[in-house]
Amino acid sequence: MPEATWWKHGIVYQVYPRSFQDSGGDGIGDLEGIRERLDYLVWLGVDAVWISPVFPSPMADFGYDVADYCDIDPIFGTLEDFDRLIQEAHAKGLKLILDFVPNHTSDQHPWFQESRSSRTNPKRSWYIWRDPGPDGSPPNNWISNFGGPAWEWDEATGQYYYHAFLKEQPDLNWRNAEVRKAMYDALRFWLERGVDGFRVDVIWHLIKDAEFRDNPPNPAYQASQAEINCYLQVHSADQPEVHEVVSEMRSVLEEYPDRVLIGEIYLPLERLVAYYGKDLSGAHVPFNFQLIQTAWNAQKIAALINEYEAALPAGGWPNWVLGNHDQPRIGARVGPQQARVAAMLLLTLRGTPTMYYGDEVGIGKVEIQPEAAQDPWEKNEPGLGLGRDPERTPMHWDGSDQGGFTSGKPWLPLDPRFRSSHVEGLQDDPTSILMLYRRLILLRRRHPALSVGGYTQITAEGNVLAYERQHGPERFLVAMNMGSEPHALSRPAGTRERVVLSTLHDRGEEPIGAQITLRANEGLIISLGT
Ligand code: NOJ
Numbered sequence: 024m025p026e027a028t029w030w031k032h033g034i035v036y037q038v039y040p041r042s043f044q045d046s047g048g049d050g051i052g053d054l055e056g057i058r059e060r061l062d063y064l065v066w067l068g069v070d071a072v073w074i075s076p077v078f079p080s081p082m083a084d085f086g087y088d089v090a091d092y093c094d095i096d097p098i099f100g101t102l103e104d105f106d107r108l109i110q111e112a113h114a115k116g117l118k119l120i121l122d123f124v125p126n127h128t129s130d131q132h133p134w135f136q137e138s139r140s141s142r143t144n145p146k147r148s149w150y151i152w153r154d155p156g157p158d159g160s161p162p163n164n165w166i167s168n169f170g171g172p173a174w175e176w177d178e179a180t181g182q183y184y185y186h187a188f189l190k191e192q193p194d195l196n197w198r199n200a201e202v203r204k205a206m207y208d209a210l211r212f213w214l215e216r217g218v219d220g221f222r223v224d225v226i227w228h229l230i231k232d233a234e235f236r237d238n239p240p241n242p243a244y245q246a247s248q249a250e251i252n253c254y255l256q257v258h259s260a261d262q263p264e265v266h267e268v269v270s271e272m273r274s275v276l277e278e279y280p281d282r283v284l285i286g287e288i289y290l291p292l293e294r295l296v297a298y299y300g301k302d303l304s305g306a307h308v309p310f311n312f313q314l315i316q317t318a319w320n321a322q323k324i325a326a327l328i329n330e331y332e333a334a335l336p337a338g339g340w341p342n343w344v345l346g347n348h349d350q351p352r353i354g355a356r357v358g359p360q361q362a363r364v365a366a367m368l369l370l371t372l373r374g375t376p377t378m379y380y381g382d383e384v385g386i387g388k389v390e391i392q393p394e395a396a397q398d399p400w401e402k403n404e405p406g407l408g409l410g411r412d413p414e415r416t417p418m419h420w421d422g423s424d425q426g427g428f429t430s431g432k433p434w435l436p437l438d439p440r441f442r443s444s445h446v447e448g449l450q451d452d453p454t455s456i457l458m459l460y461r462r463l464i465l466l467r468r469r470h471p472a473l474s475v476g477g478y479t480q481i482t483a484e485g486n487v488l489a490y491e492r493q494h495g496p497e498r499f500l501v502a503m504n505m506g507s508e509p510h511a512l513s514r515p516a517g518t519r520e521r522v523v524l525s526t527l528h529d530r531g532e533e534p535i536g537a538q539i540t541l542r543a544n545e546g547l548i549i550s551l552g553t
Contacts, residue, residue, distance in 0.1 A: 029118060030220065030283040030307060031340050032474040033070030034370070034464060035377040039348045040074050040099055041085060042417045043380055045429035052417070052428070054100035058108045060420075061115050063446065068464035069378065071118035073222050073285070075348060077105070078124075081131050083191035084399055085415075086122075087224060088129035092209035109217050118219035120283065125206050126228045127192040134205075135193050142180050149202050150193050151185035152177075153235065164237045165259045170250045170404040173259070187228055187259065189399055197229045197268055207275045214276070220283030223272065226298070226306065227288045230265040232258035249400075249409055261294060270304040283307050292334045299339040308342045308375055314368070315350050319357045321505045325483030328372070328490075332478065341374030346382050352414045353379075354387035360544035362387070363459055363526040364503050367546035370463040371492060371501045373478040381418050383460040384449055389413045389438040397435060419445035454528045462524055466548065472497040473548075485510050487541055491551070498551035499523070504541040511540045524548040 044056030054077060064072060076086035077099040086096070095105050112119045128135055137146040153162035153174070161174035161183055167190075174183040175190040185194050195202050210221065238254035269286065276282040286298050286306035298309035317327045335341055345365055346353050354362040362385060369376045391412040396402060401410025412435055419441035420427030426441040449457035467473045476494030483489075486506030492499045500520070504510055514520060520535035526546040535549060 027475045028281060029070060030375060032471070033118070033375065034068070034467070035071045035073055035120065035285075035375060036064060036067070036069040037073045037347060037377060037379050038075070039380060039415055040077055041434060042415055042428070044418065044420070045431065045433075048429060048431040049098075050429050050431040050433045051098055053098065054095065054104040054108050058104070058111055061108075061112055061117060064117060065115050067383065067461055068468060069117075071120055071219065071283075072112065073120040073377070074122065076122045076124055076224075081129055081191065083129065083189050085397075087124055088127070088131075088189065088192045089124050090129040090131045090133075092206070093212045106216065113217065119217075120220045120222055120285065121213055121218050122224060123210065123221040124224040125195065125197070126225045127186065127188060127194045130191045130193055134195075138193075139177055139180065139184070142182070148199050149196055151196050151231070152180075152182045153185070154182055163235050164254060165235075166238075166251045166253060168249075168251050169400045185231070187225070194228075194231075198233070198264075203268070203271065207271070210272065210275050211278070214279045214282065219281070220276065220285060220307075221272075222285040222287060222310075223306070224287055225260075226269060226286035227265060227290060227294075228260045229268050230262040231260070232262060234258075247407065249404060249407065261290060266297065266300055266305060269298060269306055270300050273300070273304060273306070285310060292330055296334045296336060296339065299336050303336065303338055307340065310344055310377070311342050311374075312344050312350075314343055314345055314365075315347075315353075319361060319365075319505060321483045321486045321488040321503070324368070324505070325480060325488050328478075329480060332373075341372070342377065343369055343372050343374055344377040345369045346379035346414065347377075348379070348415055349411050350414060352386055352388070353382055354385055355389070355413065359385055359387060359456070360507075361505065363456055364505060364544060364546040366456070366460050366463055367501065367503060367524075367526055367548070368488075370460075370467050371473050371499075371548065373476070373492070378460075379414075381416075383457050384419050384446060385444050385456040386416065386419065386438050387440070389416050389436075391416075391435065395436055421445050421447040459526060459528070466524060470494070470497060470499065472499055482512070484512075487512060500549040500551055501546070502539070502541055502549065503546035504544060507543040509540055509542050511538050513538050519552050520549050522547055523550050 041052050043052045044060050045052050046055035078089045079091040079094050079096045080086045080088050095102050109119050134146050134149055137144050138150045161172050165173040167173040168188050186192050236258045238258050241255045244253050273284050276284050284306045285308040288295050288298055288309050298306050313327050317323050353365050398410045398412045416435045417428035417433050417437050422442050426437050449455035472492045472494035476492045479491045481489040487504050487510045489502040522530045522533045
């Protein structure tokens with residue numbers, strides 16, 4: 024694939040390290056476990072592995088509360104384990120992407136300990152401290168993403184500190200040049216060790232309104248929603264000055280060859296694409312979560328693809344994400360039949376796809392009993408369905424007790440269906456979702472048309488979405504029935520077309536006539552000849 028760098032044609036696979044493979048028997052996944060499973064990832068055919076945070080952490084938010092940016096938490100292993108992992112991943116042709124959490128540290132980070140020790144401590148201004156209102160109230164109306172006020176009172180020094188997430192996750196002050204320097208040095212620490220890039224946590228949060236103005240009320244707020252939605256996040260995030268920080272991070276990565284900067288950004292499309300930066304000096308990959316957020320029907324998804332393609336800046340490379348550790352799994356959202364169609368969509372759209380571990384074995388809706396809940400968001404705002412435990416359950420490797428994930432007690436229960444749906448068994452079943460993923464990945468790797476090729480929408484009729492991908496003389500039609508009724512598509516007369524792959528697996532290389540009938544929940548890749 025000469026004209027595209029690895030992160031353009033490659034497939035990113037997200038590992039939630041607590042849940043991938045436990046090597047030590049404590050019920051929590053670790054780096055050594057990931058290393059043991061590298062051959063599986065090579066077999067599956069992905070190109071890059073992104074690992075959610077593995078740095079020392081009190082685990083108030085399962086690693087998104089970092090207490091040291093330049094080490095590994097003992098739960099996950101040691102720096103030596105990390106070095107071994109990256110060396111072996113590279114030897115097997117896999118890239119390794121780390122999760123960088125710059126918006127906030129843990130309240131146990133030495134920087135915060137110093138910052139809170141006195142108002143005159145040199146690190147005071149590394150965090151966001153404000154005086155109370157005249158009546159002792161918080162400085163403004165900002166709400167934490169996990170519920171409750173975003174300001175925590177510090178009795179000892181008589182000020183509030185700001186935390187966009189848990190009170191154990193104080194926000195760093197990115198307007199402070201010393202903070203920036205320290206954080207860029209942390210990036211360099213891992214770049215020197217060979218990491219191929221970073222997924223940057225809540226990158227759009229880094230800069231807040233300089234005057235800390237109140238956020239305006241959200242007229243569409245409903246009590247069934249998370250409390251953060253009471254207000255529109257106009258002043259607490261996505262400030263114009265953030266783009267300077269993003270491009271500085273990008274410059275740090277550019278001190279090293281061929282690294283990728285991925286930004287986690289939940290914003291409407293027109294705001295999202297600004298994170299490519301002026302003259303593409305921002306994130307290489309501002310994560311596009313629209314497939315997660317859009318209703319699952321052909322019309323809506325067709326419109327979304329058009330809108331996204333149109334919004335991209337010239338030269339901005341697209342990307343698509345189907346799931347992550349914060350969002351209900353695709354299998355839970357659309358059910359097992361459409362999950363197969365979703366795999367085809369993800370792996371045939373133009374741009375870099377990001378897969379989420381376990382989707383390829385069809386993990387669906389998992390019920391977590393209240394007493395088993397782990398996620399702090401679920402604990403803070405119970406009963407609203409906000410908890411993220413269901414999408415974080417352990418990987419299904421085999422049919423043994425605990426699915427081959429651990430010899431101990433898993434930190435979260437496995438989806439009980441693991442006994443009939445696990446890697447070992449699915450590898451032997453050519454019609455399984457796992458083998459569908461693998462075939463799609465192989466096809467995508469073999470045919471540049473499906474990865475870096477052009478995209479042309481053909482039709483969105485009924486619940487069928489069809490588009491063409493082309494590269495040089497190669498052309499494919501991808502047609503997906505997102506509904507449960509059969510649907511006939513007319514094809515131009517006299518063309519020589521044949522089926523390459525059906526999500527239902529039983530068509531062989533069927534030639535296509537004047538019309539093709541997609542069965543319920545069927546997706547097809549059709550070769551339009553070379
Ligand atoms: C986004 C991460 O993906 C999520 O898991 C975390 O809780 C928040 N950022 C805070 O770091």
